Amino acid sequence: MKFISTFPVILSWLIISGCQDQGNLTLAPVFGDHMVLQANTPVNVWGSSAPGKSVEVLFREQVKKSRADGDGTWRITLDPLEYGGPDSMVIASGPSRLAVKDILVGEVWIGSGQSNMEMPLVSDWATLNDAEEEVQNAVYPEIRLFTVKRNLAFQPVDTLSTDGWELCNPENIKDFSATAYFFGRELYSSLGVPVGLIHSSWGGTVAQAWTSAGALSQMDDFKEAVETISGITGSVDSLREQFRRDMKQMTEEMALLDVGIEGEDTIYASDQVILSGWLKMDLPRMWEETDLGNFDGSAWFIKDVELSASLAGSNLTLCYGGTDDSDEAWFNGIKVGSSRAWDLPREYAIPDGVAHQGTNRIVIRVMDNGGGGGFMGERKHFVLKSSTGRSIPIADGWSVHKGFDLRDVKTRPVSVANPNQPTVLYNAMIHPLIPYTIRGVIWYQGESNAGSAYQYRELFKTLITDWRNQWGQGDFPFLFVQLANYLRRNEQPVEDTWAELREAQSMALQLPHTGMAVAIDIGDATDIHPGNKQEVGKRLALNALALVYGKDIPYSGPVYRSHEIEGATVRLTFDHVLEGLQTSDGGMLRGFSVAGPDHRFVWAEATIEGNGQTVVVRSPQVKEPVAVRYGWSSNPDCNLSNSAGLPASPFRTDQFRGITQPD
Numbered sequence: 001m002k003f004i005s006t007f008p009v010i011l012s013w014l015i016i017s018g019c020q021d022q023g024n025l026t027l028a029p030v031f032g033d034h035m036v037l038q039a040n041t042p043v044n045v046w047g048s049s050a051p052g053k054s055v056e057v058l059f060r061e062q063v064k065k066s067r068a069d070g071d072g073t074w075r076i077t078l079d080p081l082e083y084g085g086p087d088s089m090v091i092a093s094g095p096s097r098l099a100v101k102d103i104l105v106g107e108v109w110i111g112s113g114q115s116n117m118e119m120p121l122v123s124d125w126a127t128l129n130d131a132e133e134e135v136q137n138a139v140y141p142e143i144r145l146f147t148v149k150r151n152l153a154f155q156p157v158d159t160l161s162t163d164g165w166e167l168c169n170p171e172n173i174k175d176f177s178a179t180a181y182f183f184g185r186e187l188y189s190s191l192g193v194p195v196g197l198i199h200s201s202w203g204g205t206v207a208q209a210w211t212s213a214g215a216l217s218q219m220d221d222f223k224e225a226v227e228t229i230s231g232i233t234g235s236v237d238s239l240r241e242q243f244r245r246d247m248k249q250m251t252e253e254m255a256l257l258d259v260g261i262e263g264e265d266t267i268y269a270s271d272q273v274i275l276s277g278w279l280k281m282d283l284p285r286m287w288e289e290t291d292l293g294n295f296d297g298s299a300w301f302i303k304d305v306e307l308s309a310s311l312a313g314s315n316l317t318l319c320y321g322g323t324d325d326s327d328e329a330w331f332n333g334i335k336v337g338s339s340r341a342w343d344l345p346r347e348y349a350i351p352d353g354v355a356h357q358g359t360n361r362i363v364i365r366v367m368d369n370g371g372g373g374g375f376m377g378e379r380k381h382f383v384l385k386s387s388t389g390r391s392i393p394i395a396d397g398w399s400v401h402k403g404f405d406l407r408d409v410k411t412r413p414v415s416v417a418n419p420n421q422p423t424v425l426y427n428a429m430i431h432p433l434i435p436y437t438i439r440g441v442i443w444y445q446g447e448s449n450a451g452s453a454y455q456y457r458e459l460f461k462t463l464i465t466d467w468r469n470q471w472g473q474g475d476f477p478f479l480f481v482q483l484a485n486y487l488r489r490n491e492q493p494v495e496d497t498w499a500e501l502r503e504a505q506s507m508a509l510q511l512p513h514t515g516m517a518v519a520i521d522i523g524d525a526t527d528i529h530p531g532n533k534q535e536v537g538k539r540l541a542l543n544a545l546a547l548v549y550g551k552d553i554p555y556s557g558p559v560y561r562s563h564e565i566e567g568a569t570v571r572l573t574f575d576h577v578l579e580g581l582q583t584s585d586g587g588m589l590r591g592f593s594v595a596g597p598d599h600r601f602v603w604a605e606a607t608i609e610g611n612g613q614t615v616v617v618r619s620p621q622v623k624e625p626v627a628v629r630y631g632w633s634s635n636p637d638c639n640l641s642n643s644a645g646l647p648a649s650p651f652r653t654d655q656f657r658g659i660t661q662p663d
Helices: 007-019 129-136 177-189 223-230 236-257 424-433 445-470 497-508 535-545
Strands: 036-038 045-046 053-057 064-068 073-077 086-091 096-113 140-147 165-168 197-202 279-282 298-306 316-320 326-331 334-339 348-349 358-368 383-386 391-393 398-405 440-443 478-481 514-518 559-566 570-576 592-595 601-603 605-609 614-618 627-630
Touching: 036 197, 053 073, 064 073, 096 140, 096 177, 096 424, 140 177, 177 197, 177 440, 177 535, 197 424, 236 478, 326 348, 334 348, 348 514, 391 440, 424 445, 440 535, 445 478, 478 497, 478 535, 497 514, 514 535, 592 614
Parallel strands: 036 096, 096 197, 096 440, 140 197, 440 478, 478 514
Antiparallel strands: 045 073, 053 064, 053 086, 086 096, 140 165, 279 398, 298 358, 298 398, 316 348, 316 383, 326 334, 326 358, 383 391, 559 570, 570 614, 592 601, 592 627, 605 614
């Protein structure tokens, strides 16, 4: 495409050369040199000046005028712009002048969410596939990058922290969102027009933090919290002092509620605790998948191990996978370690003289502040390691008991630094971008809401609708990534919070102009930040190219449509089959389970039939099938795809009560 610049070059330079006096004229912080403006739609430009002052915006052949309101704010809308550039913009108010240079007109997208959107090309906490090569090749002068730095606010603000718009080159791309970059690169390669990427995300955050007070207050689950946060005033120092007082009070309440703590004593750390009636659990596992239930709070894990005299006399280290969210550990009643690093394997040295020959007791208290609770990592991480070179496996046979439920805690501190509070990220990291004219949004989030997956059904739709209402651009495209596979693979069908969260995500497709990139085949069992962000960006771009830009290309894998029970079998039909269903690896179909009237699921045999258009599921253990599930776990072994090689989204045909559904 040949880019155009119709604003006369000589006039532009004359005006820019005189633009030294800024006075009290300002532009919103999202505007600046190297920015990209959205093509083929009216474009909003806004800022502040002296109250009542006339403001002019000159761009290309357009001259638009407005007048600042009583509070000094002004807003001007440019007529639709053709692709092209670079151009310059001049903003004038009386003697004050501002100039913005090197502006392109193209496609503007916002990328938001939590850590998998935030994950940069180069970091010390996540590893991108082929990172060095990708950075070296990231030379795209017509792709521009804008990052909103982390911040939170209790009321909507108009300012934001940023280094401004930057060119896409090896130096600037290192710290930018990998998912957003690969999405933008695919768009640029296919469309051949400038692309502007605005990145605003924060790792480990919940969706309610990214939603406005007005929208969240319509949900019963958040009304009280929104009212509290919206009413917060005072200096940062006073808020911090109040937070310290409330934290002390909350800690005391939790200790009173936790059945494993009595006064100053951690009674469950004692080797005298009777374990009859406790649940049995093998690790690693999230406790929402078990009879312990779906709750935030604490849980106690106890295991007895037998040591020989030689092992007891050696240097021992207690090792286990990272916990969600934090943990404390005792060995024979002696505290040996604690950590708040939820994603790191634990290694706690056992002090000399603590271990003894015979039965030794390990006690772990896990504290879950939100989302899923329990242990991550692999079975191999769970060992009692000896300096003799011998390791004793400790993954299996733990006794588990609930400590307390956070819902029973009355005091809820409001932190000036906690991003996981309703509205605070919308207020600080999204509201200042509105109403910058965009084409759409890409979103990668959900891990932190998995423990409340049933709630996410409404919450995610609320967020999407809220952003659209706030922007005032109608139902702009909102494309999102379904959770990738993660954690230990289950040997038998189970109830699962991540599966229920994926289902909640797919329900957002009921809203117009939405699209979902399925990532069930490109995750990592041991890393919540899988390295293949290239494919994630590509699949998001396929949705955009097909649904937004009208390209006649496959963009979705098979999506469950309906089923029929045929005696002892169930026949499934799908949308997005294309030329036929197939397996991604050429092997037999995997990932299907079936249940009878007792609602107990077992693994099923599945075959592709009907000229590649349907899947038939059966099991000799289920004579009267009533329901089928596919890919229904955190890390399923599943391989259904279509002729384009795009994976099927996990699904279930039943509506049985899930483990995240409130009673």
